[in-house]
Amino acid sequence: MKLNMNIPEGHISEKWTNHKFNMKLVNPANKRKFDVIVVGTGLAGAAAAATLGELGYKVKAFTYHDSSRRAHSIAAQGGINAAKNYQNDGDSIYRLFYDTVKGGDFRSREANVHRLAEVSNNIIDQCVAQGVPFAREYGGTLANRSFGGAQVSRTFYARGETGQQLLLGAYSSFNRQVKLGNVQVYHRKEMLDLVLADGRAVGITVRDLVDGKVESFSAQAVILATGGYSNVFFLSTSAMNCNATAIWRAHKKGAAFANPCYTQIHPTCLPVHGEGQSKLVLMSESLRNDGRIWVPAKPGDHRPPGEIPEDERDYYLERRYPSFGNLAPRDISSRSAKYVCDEGKGVNGGKAVYLDFADAINRIGEDAVRDKYGNLFEMYENITGENPYKVPMKIYPAPHYTMGGLWVDYNLMSNIPGLFVTGEANFSDHGANRLGASALMQGLADGYFIVPYTIGNYFGSEKPEKVDVNRPEFKEAEQNVKDGTNKLLSINGSQTVDEIHKKLGHLLIDKVGMSRDEAGLKQVIEDIRKLRDEFWSDVKVTGKAEDLNQNLERAGRVADFLELGELMAVDSLKRDESCGAHFREEHQTPDGEAIRNDEDFSYVAAWEYVEPGKWNLHKEDLKFEFVELATRSYK
């Protein structure tokens, strides 16, 4: 396997412009001769499908949902970054680029991040033109708020429902192309294999989730926009159906998986209520604009929060990071919460810290707080039964976003020609830690403004042929899918899919979660292998293959998580440094800050699949020509 980054020449601010000029074009009349498969209809998928349709390509879009509007992008709350500098507070493309590289702890590819910052402004224009009702000032201009890891206000938002509004915007453009016949949408079909012919990605094999029918679709390029893999932890902020199957099966067909150990634990989620919990709910990071995070200063102080006087509280983020305070980046905020709770200072000695709005309510009034965060406060009260206007919220970190994903070059193409990967499914822009309000930005950047250009370059320069779905490669993939399904149904063991998934989640959050060490990682690799054997000998999957069978759907996804979980541990073990969300106990300063090792680990770890439990490591060296490598400091 050879990794070719295809980063254009020139100064960082000219690379994308030059590249756009140098890329091959496809004549407008010829575009309809090219079929593109898009898997996933979240921000990255819907935006790409819509834009490719507008350009004249023939798009087939797949979702396992009943509607292309359900993708989990819809649940993003806080906002989307852009370097508009509407607030006149010193923002610029360069600053957004710099903040993102620094926020990612210098483990991302400079050229990609700069391009992301460059197109960020187009995204806001695009969304407004679609009729996305962003928050506005009384004068009619767009409003902004601040997010973690930045000292400028560059985040655009629509109450606490920004993801919903942006996705509905992309969905509307997508629907327009469906009506025009440029996009054909396939609901309730799950991709279960990628098909290669002559070394290129030429199609996918799907299972119809209603009648179980297995069939294939061909195209001259395949885009995977299938999101992240946080559900490997069982409990995460991902939606119930989020899974890694599409990218994992592509990985097993030869696509390199990059930086699987970079998994973000989001600092502001609702604490776990018990074993029966199905997922964790995130409370937007935007709450940290006005909420103050604290714990009782003394372990064992179990008084209600209102009875704990100011001087017996520890506002630990403000204390440790005075210049960023409650807006310290996510990895730092999460780890800090873990530390104070490990010291026994968590709420009632447990795993929770307070997020307190009393000061904000005193300062700007309850109505102003309601105006900014009303729906989040309602959601909190709905779930917990407590009124956050009266008592501080209780929060705790939870697995949220995965920076790792399939390896892609500058064109967002994987090492398999014709296989493009966009949004959270790729590894490209966030390094070892993603800043808040950057996921929406990346998904839409990839979908609207990057892949529609680079895919044209692929078509224009490689001229891939149409491939018939009756070729043996497709038949083989279909047979593999059917065999896999039948195997799952035939085990008839004693444990349910969820029981094994929960066991995997416990192993991972404990040993490959917020902090990791060598002994634990070595142990967990063994444990995951045992659990995988347990799954294949003792899982119980009910029902039939030719039916709507949610039990079977989940079983296939968990089977893949059991392999991916091991790779996350393998990657964590190999990366013998602390960086961003990847924190190795062995590498920290006396006061618990991460120590990076640029000498040995300034690379992207791209793993090539060999066989179950075996991978080859390929390294993409990261060069920092425009941002000086520095120790991150938010103090």
Next chain:
Amino acid sequence: MSEKNINLKLHIWRQESPSAKGSFEEFKVSVSPHASILEMLDDLNNRLEKEGKIPISFESDCREGICGTCGLVVNGHPHGPLPKTATCQLHMRNFKDGETLYIEPFRAKAFPVMKDLIVDRVGFEKIQQAGGYVSFNTGSAPDANAIPIAKEMADLALDAAECIGCGACVAACKNASAMLFVGAKVSQFALLPQGQPERYERVQFMVAAMDEAGFGSCTNTYACEAECPKGISVKNIARMNRDYIVAKVAKRTA
């Protein structure tokens, strides 16, 4: 979080396929008051799977009340008895020990049952595809601040745009009308300058698609607003009706 579990009797709709005859099946469960109703069903399904029985099919995804995937009728109410709450956000502390719950799918001609508690809402997709967009291509947008929009109008548009497309309005309506759903989308664009060029064509396209998909008519009972998990206002229906009449009177044929 150690409050005692509550015990409930459940009558859950089971139906093997769209053409099969369905019926209620009875289950007894013990559930934590902190669990959501969907977590209660997860737990019940886990039990059924262990016993080698077929688990209950129901849909959900985000479990944060925003994706619109889930939707059960609980004791006669779409999304259950709590106002402005999606099924996934309905927690068991709202029920009393010993209570009996009837759990059914959304019922409407345009939402045929696929299996157990899952219905087919593809009619909603057809309506959105018919006109739920602003026609412009990626790359042609002017600067985002080029057109100032009064805060009040932007807020009203967002109030309408908050619709999660779950279909509770249809399930709540005795006519199985989708007017609240369609009205919300029509209003969002009608309230914004970006929606003006196609305003009167859009409303006609979307209403035609709604009729085509088999949804009923509106008779102003407002059950939709009462059951809507996002509290979408029936004023959006009025806006849509006004635009529709203007479109027809002005003979802007679509």
